[in-house]
Amino acid sequence: MEIDPFVFRLSIFILSIFIGYYVVWSVTPSLHTPLMSVTNAISSVIIVGAIIAALAEGGSIFDTANIFGYLAIVLAAVNIFGGFLVTQRMLAMYKKKKKDK
Amino acid sequence: MSANLLAIFYLISGVLFILALRGLSSPETSRKGNLFGIIGMIIAIGVTILSAGNFSIGFLYLIIFLLVGGSIGAFIAFKIPMTAMPELVAGFHSLVGLAAVFVAISAYLNPEVFNLGIQGNIKIASLIEMSLGAAIGAITFTGSIIAFLKLRGIMSGAPITFFGQHYLNLLLGIALVALIFYLCKTQIDTWFWIIIAISFLVGVLLIIPIGGADMPVVISMLNSYSGWAAAGIGFTLENSALIITGALVGSSGAILSYIMCKGMNRSFFNVILGGWGATESSSTNQSKEQKPVKNGNAEDAAFLMKNASSVIIVPGYGMAVAQAQHALREMVDALKKNGVKVTYAIHPVAGRMPGHMNVLLAEANVPYDEVFELEEINNDFANCDVAYVIGANDVTNPIAKTDPQSPIYGMPILDVEKSKSVLFVKRSLSPGYAGIDNDLFYRDNTLMLFADAKKMTEDIIKNL
Numbered sequence: 125m126e127i128d129p130f131v132f133r134l135s136i137f138i139l140s141i142f143i144g145y146y147v148v149w150s151v152t153p154s155l156h157t158p159l160m161s162v163t164n165a166i167s168s169v170i171i172v173g174a175i176i177a178a179l180a181e182g183g184s185i186f187d188t189a190n191i192f193g194y195l196a197i198v199l200a201a202v203n204i205f206g207g208f209l210v211t212q213r214m215l216a217m218y219k220k221k222k223k224d225k
Numbered sequence: 226m227s228a229n230l231l232a233i234f235y236l237i238s239g240v241l242f243i244l245a246l247r248g249l250s251s252p253e254t255s256r257k258g259n260l261f262g263i264i265g266m267i268i269a270i271g272v273t274i275l276s277a278g279n280f281s282i283g284f285l286y287l288i289i290f291l292l293v294g295g296s297i298g299a300f301i302a303f304k305i306p307m308t309a310m311p312e313l314v315a316g317f318h319s320l321v322g323l324a325a326v327f328v329a330i331s332a333y334l335n336p337e338v339f340n341l342g343i344q345g346n347i348k349i350a351s352l353i354e355m356s357l358g359a360a361i362g363a364i365t366f367t368g369s370i371i372a373f374l375k376l377r378g379i380m381s382g383a384p385i386t387f388f389g390q391h392y393l394n395l396l397l398g399i400a401l402v403a404l405i406f407y408l409c410k411t412q413i414d415t416w417f418w419i420i421i422a423i424s425f426l427v428g429v430l431l432i433i434p435i436g437g438a439d440m441p442v443v444i445s446m447l448n449s450y451s452g453w454a455a456a457g458i459g460f461t462l463e464n465s466a467l468i469i470t471g472a473l474v475g476s477s478g479a480i481l482s483y484i485m486c487k488g489m490n491r492s493f494f495n496v497i498l499g500g501w502g503a504t505e506s507s508s509t510n511q512s513k514e515q516k517p518v519k520n521g522n523a524e525d526a527a528f529l530m531k532n533a534s535s536v537i538i539v540p541g542y543g544m545a546v547a548q549a550q551h552a553l554r555e556m557v558d559a560l561k562k563n564g565v566k567v568t569y570a571i572h573p574v575a576g577r578m579p580g581h582m583n584v585l586l587a588e589a590n591v592p593y594d595e596v597f598e599l600e601e602i603n604n605d606f607a608n609c610d611v612a613y614v615i616g617a618n619d620v621t622n623p624i625a626k627t628d629p630q631s632p633i634y635g636m637p638i639l640d641v642e643k644s645k646s647v648l649f650v651k652r653s654l655s656p657g658y659a660g661i662d663n664d665l666f667y668r669d670n671t672l673m674l675f676a677d678a679k680k681m682t683e684d685i686i687k688n689l
Contacts, residue, residue: 140472148477151249156580163474164317172273177331180338183283189335196327199320201294209302218252221592
């Protein structure tokens with residue numbers, strides 16, 4: 125009997141939840157704000173769906189389905205650039221104590 | 226590009242995203258982690274574009290839209306002041322939510338592209354995943370907008386409650402399930418649109434009853450939702466990068482919500498079902514008579530701290546509001562020159578989002594190894610000479626340990642009361658968010674400094 129590919133995706137999903145659980149518990153509390161901004165940025169990988177939708181059937185911007193794809197691209201792009209850059213900016217501020225002179 | 230190769234590239238970006246989160250376990254590795262995240266994103270976007278095959282006019286639009294969104298994002302990222310981080314994060318969540326809704330809509334309108342069947346006869350499983358993704362995305366969108374408005378101060382932070390609110394939410398929740406069922410059965414477009422419309426409404430209703438100081442939980446929760454929405458879409462698009470990321474983000478937000486709830490000793494449902502503001506009147510109005518407080522000025526405070534051997538700073542939301550972090554750092558520098566040992570103590574729910582205080586202190590160049598979490602530092606208060614409480618209140622209230630009637634009973638607090646003297650910088654004697662009086666104000670070893678946090682700190686510097 126063949127296994128439905130859905131089951132494989134479900135396995136990936138469940139295992140990733142566990143990975144997320146352990147990885148996030150090891151995040152130091154002082155970096156919880158950057159954690160939120162970076163998870164924000166990576167969840168915008170939803171842009172891949174937007175790209176496929178937008179480029180479907182020649183990528184006309186007059187087709188309703190494509191328009192939603194393009195709109196999603198703009199939103200996700202704001203998030204990707206904004207999220208990663210603001211995370212970078214925050215992380216650059218975390219400094220260790222300078223050695224006493 | 227073959228579908229298998231594509232899937233492997235998506236897997237690689239998924240792994241890079243895991244490493245991005247892993248990097249955050251310490252500030253040293255975090256910057257490299259962020260780089261992994263960026264590389265993962267570039268791979269995912271790159272291979273998706275390449276796999277689309279024959280270059281059409283669409284690519285031009287794609288690049289334009291990407292650049293428009295990207296420059297808006299970059300502009301915001303560089304311009305945003307650190308004190309505005311909570312609303313920025315809420316705003317970003319809303320965008321992820323809306324993007325998920327849009328992708329779900331285009332997948333619904335054009336299912337052939339994603340191999341989901343044909344319009345009017347979409348695979349049932351895909352239809353369920355799609356409508357769940359769209360519904361959670363829509364809730365995330367409007368919920369985050371409300372959170373954004375509350376954090377930004379455009380909308381009052383006070384909880385908005387009305388009769389039958391919970392029943393209405395329950396009803397709408399049941400309606401959503403029923404509608405998804407009918408959509409699968411009949412494949413009629415109208416149901417799909419109604420599902421999205423109701424979800425938008427649910428998002429609003431879910432967040433309006435939650436008060437300002439509960440925002441750390443709300444932001445974490447919306448973070449989690451945006452992840453589940455992405456995962457839902459990931460199942461529809463059969464894309465492992467999206468499924469992995471959605472699961473990571475979903476569990477990350479859930480853990481943060483849990484940590485925040487624990488920091489307030491409240492259950493998740495207690496927070497979600499409405500703020501403390503609603504119960505405020507019953508618990509606190511009995512002791513209205515004036516109790517004596519010791520009122521101090523900057524000179525007294527400077528004298529106390531200069532002659533102390535150790536000082537612990539307890540920042541709260543008031544510091545963020547007054548933007549006092551830079552002045553605070555200067556004050557600490559001056560104290561250190563006098564040989565005073567200074568550390569910072571941060572309560573898990575200080576501020577309006579997880580880690581809010583840490584970011585502000587980092588911005589003011591406070592080294593992160595001088596900043597401690599509640600469990601690490603709480604025993605040190607007993608040996609410290611001065612606790613400088615700047616803009617915090619409820620998280621220091623000893624009533625949380627002594628009075629089982631109090632709404633904050635059982636909440637872990639910073640043991641500020643144990644230090645030899647306590648300096649409270651506060652604008653007035655008004656109670657904190659929980660609406661309860663803080664016993665500490667009236668203690669003999671407490672000196673109240675009534676002023677704006679920033680101004681008071683600056684005045685103290687002058688007197689050091």
